[in-house]
Amino acid sequence: MPDRGFILTPTTRVVAGCPEIHLHAVMEDGAPALVIEDRFRPYFFVRARDEDAARRLADRRVSPQALETLDGEPVLRVDAALPRDVTALRDRLAEAGADALEADVRFPYRFLIDRGIRGAFAVSGPFELRPGVGRVYRNPTLVPASFVPRLRVLSLDIETSLDGECLYAISLAGAGGERCLLVRDEPVPGGLPSFVERFPDERTLLERFLELVAQADPDVLTGWNIPDFDLPALQRYCRRAGLPCALGRGDDEITILRDPGFSREARAVLPGRVVLDGLALLRGAFLRLDDYRLETAARTILGRGKLFGPDDRGEQIEASYRDDPARLAEYNLEDARLVRDLLEKTGLIELSVRRSLLTGMQLDRVGAQIAAIDSLYLPALRARGKVAPSVSREGPEGEAEIAGGLVLDSLPGLYRNIVVYDYKSLYPSLIRTFNIDPLTFVAGGAGPPEALIVTPGGAAFRRDEPGILPELVARLWDERAEARRQATSGARWPSRS
Template sequence: MQYQEGFLISRHSRDIGDTTELVLWVQTVTGPAKLVITGEKPVFFVASADADSVQQSLSSSGLSFQCKPLGLSDFSHRAISGVYFNTISAATRASRILQAEGFDPFEADVRLSDRYLMERFICGGLTFSGTASQRNGFVEYRNVKTKASEYSTSLSRVSLDIECSEKGVLYSIGFDSEMDSRVIIVGPTPDNADEMPWIDWVENELALLKALNTWFDRFDPDVVVGWSVVDFDFRLLMKRAAFNNIELRLGRGREKAHWRDSNNSRQGFITLPGRVVIDGIDALKTATYSFRSWSLESVSRTMFGEGKAIDNPYDRMDSINRMFRDDKPALAKYNLQDCVLVNRIFSETHLMEFLIQRSRLTGIELDRIGGSVAAFTNLYMPRLHRAGYVAPTLTSENWIASPGGYVMDSKPGLYGSVLVLDFKSLYPSIIRTFLIDPLGLIEGLKSEDESTTVPGFRGGIFHREKHFLPAMIENLWKARDEAKRQGEKAFSQAIKIIMNSFYGVLGSSGCRFFDHRLASSITMRGHEIMKLTRELIENQGYEVIYGDTDSTFVSLGREFSNEEADEVGQALVVHINRWWDKHLSDEYQIPSSLEIEYETHYQKFLMPTIRGQDTGSKKRYAGLVDKHGERHIVYKGLETVRTDWTPLAQEFQQTLYQRVFDGEDIEDYVRQMVEDTLRGHNNDKLIYRKRLRRKLSDYEKNVPPHVRAARKADAVNEKLGRAKQYQHCGWIEYVITLNGPEPLEALESQYDYQHYVDKQLKPIADGILPFIGKSFDALSMPQLGLF
């Protein structure tokens, strides 16, 4: 049998009769392949001391299994036995029986497909062999053997979007891909159809769904993307297919699509065998992107300066209905535009490359949302087994919180020349340096020879030799440095997110490896490092005005040129890194992986006070960077970068800070802004936009302004016979009027301009004007007297 390489697209496991079937879909240089693996035995582990009682319980339940001792231990150093089953259902039933009787079946929650892949260290790429059979559009392999490979490939992608009536009746389906871009729409074929070859015309909704099946069978994409594509597009497609009594056969080989609702039924899951469906919003969040709004309109306008042709939900529905009735080509164009925008977002952000590299690094599925815990488990668990241990059971009992990152009390003021020094990947470098590791903790606590361990915090002790995580991070670190040198941004970003997630995983009660001694030994060591670093800087004659997790803000005491500031920053970096190298070698006999870097020189820097107090704020500041002829202000935690402040406040802050930093007159500007607001000249900037995080009916005692506005909006919707928009979460745009908050789409009252002066302009001004000896009240009061 010849071996060949492939990249894993999807994995599924199920019972077939009295055995298991594992199906891996992969993409190869010759096309898609289906790997069918049978006979893999589900397994969990129990303490050998409990083995007789376990076997008695399972035998009396009529289950078929095999229990045998293994050369493994749990984290309490008890001998372990493996319990093997022929089917997934039997293993699941057995674990429930044992848990009900007070036993602890270790690793019972690990899916068969995940265990198969992780124990072979398969992460994305794999080499395989088997008996091949040609099928319709792919090759099926049986008697399969697999092993890990570095193979990677690009995947074909289609962006899908549907248009429908307010009642969910399908109008059209759009596709955009390198293979084919078109819209299939319900309606009679017009006389000039040959002028629009990208539109297919079908008779009715049933024919539309049949055409959908045909499109997937013909063009055979690896990946389907879209905007809310799972919980809107596919959810509705599955409902309409059921209504029309047709099966959606959108998987490879015309296999059926499968829909599953989550336990809370507010999120669904779609399975297309041989393909993967990726929602653009979830993928961007996983890649740590952030936008003021996650609507396709907003993200598109932020990235490209263009968006959807119609975005108001009422205008959109009315327009879609009108176009479907009177101008179907216009609706088709609108449908296709959404598909194109999603593909542009994926291309611009390299999202598919990011997800592929994440899978190559961790082995988790391409469509996995978040996935930090799963990634850590995939990487760590097989190594743990080879070290002679089984992983502990996930539990939230006896959970002890660990301290968060170090945040220093700030010194408020308006400064000239502030340097920012950052520790490069502080928490991963602490793990590397101080050998923090789940196995290292267990072995360290067992060791009676202090020379073999490194002390942590809260009773944590870590073995100098027996550990995995420090080496895992070191390898990722080297890979990221190489990716940066090669300009591979998606690969570098994937590595950064994975490395930085390791601390969060170890500090999360949702991770089976959680132990407060692990997380505390990271964060409390971080506190120690930041405090000692502050002392090192101040001993050099400079003032530290703020510190946050891994960043230290250093005031130079006067304004420096960029060249002078760079010289000071680099000298501090050399001094600090050398000190830590020597200190750790002398104190712990360990090499240092800590590395502080000179990050930024702010020529002007504001550290504000907590609103209404004299105390310095935390995680809130602004600084002016002027480098290579480009000037810009960086805002952290201030109103400009917060979505719950109005455009009025954000524009006011940006202009006011720029004028203060540049030494320009601000008095006339402040007075004019107040006057324009009171005269109604800034109405388009007075819109609040806030998220409804719960159902409207869940807000009972405390009803905030945006909820009151949403209730008014839906009362108007009901009165006009329109669908309610805000009952189940979502975003609401509203303004404050003389009669309280009112939704933008149902505005009835006059604006409360004084509210915006008092609650939007004044807090912004009070954050900076006192540092230059001025007062918003004094500047605005003469103008207020005119009205």
């Protein structure tokens, strides 16, 4: 029988000039696994009328397809040798006046989309066991499945000097138990609590920390603001100590990525594990707080808070490290516990799993709305024999101006006879009401009036073909309502579906 699993990190590697898709996963029995696929190749489409340019630039890697654009033009498939070649070919085709279609889908997601896999899968085939990685399947049979995983979660928190130059302590809570690792080169009068391990210097502490993470083998690493503070600091300390900051399943070091947009939100990438920041999860949930400090969140949701008060907390940490290291260890461990308990109480990791299963996005990218729409929309579009355009990469000078939603400035004053209309899920409602979809859009409103649905703004959409977006909205509407109920009630998702 096939074994079921859940994808944690879909990544790409190039080995001996060949692209490989690496799907790190957790299996139904909780064991880690790695699925390697090296037969799949990156590809995109061009219009058949651009065949000469495509063959000139892509050599022989062009083939006809029984597909067409949204406008009904036939298309050709263009295969690339490596994922990075897609971008180069797209640019060269643009210079030749030809558009590359669906050339903006990330390589591992292209593989998953084509197989209809959204988070959960069933795998058949032989595997080998690799230390630290688990089962390793190479080119197995992979199909969609229905499966909700039980993830092992480990919360971590670090304490440093006020200037961040010295590491004082690291605490862990969750998978593998609870403990605090403390840098202290001499014995502590009166001793330390049993959960504290003492080390003479940063290097030996970091070696023990990396060892404990590997032993606990969590699927999820969490904490409070860890992609912006804890993990970059650990990277610096490991480099200073001459140690690889390899916190994933394998030897690769952690990578910190920062959103190039307005939010500048950081993501930490680990092969085989997912970093889910407690702060980011709470901000993105339906829970509303006065602010999103750990102290506020813990007091509001758990009824308890940090062991050091907000006034002069930095000085309290310095004084405790110097004069009362047992108190610092208690403070440090409680911070790790608070994040663990917050996520358990709110069920936000389970909510991320549910969103991943709905959209196909990995756990730390479930908020990537455009990519999530691609994951849902493209398979439905392909089932109708169509391909989508690529998202435009033109700069501001090449972009057409698009008017956003109407926002009226308020006029201060006192008014009588005021009526307030609060439309639930306004945009999804409009999409369903007017059958709004790229597939049903009629440019210029050409056609018999009885065959069209015309918006108040004059945009026209066909009545005779159900749009993909309205169908997705209708399905996700109920799923969203249930997810919201689960998040706000603190209920748990079942372990299997």
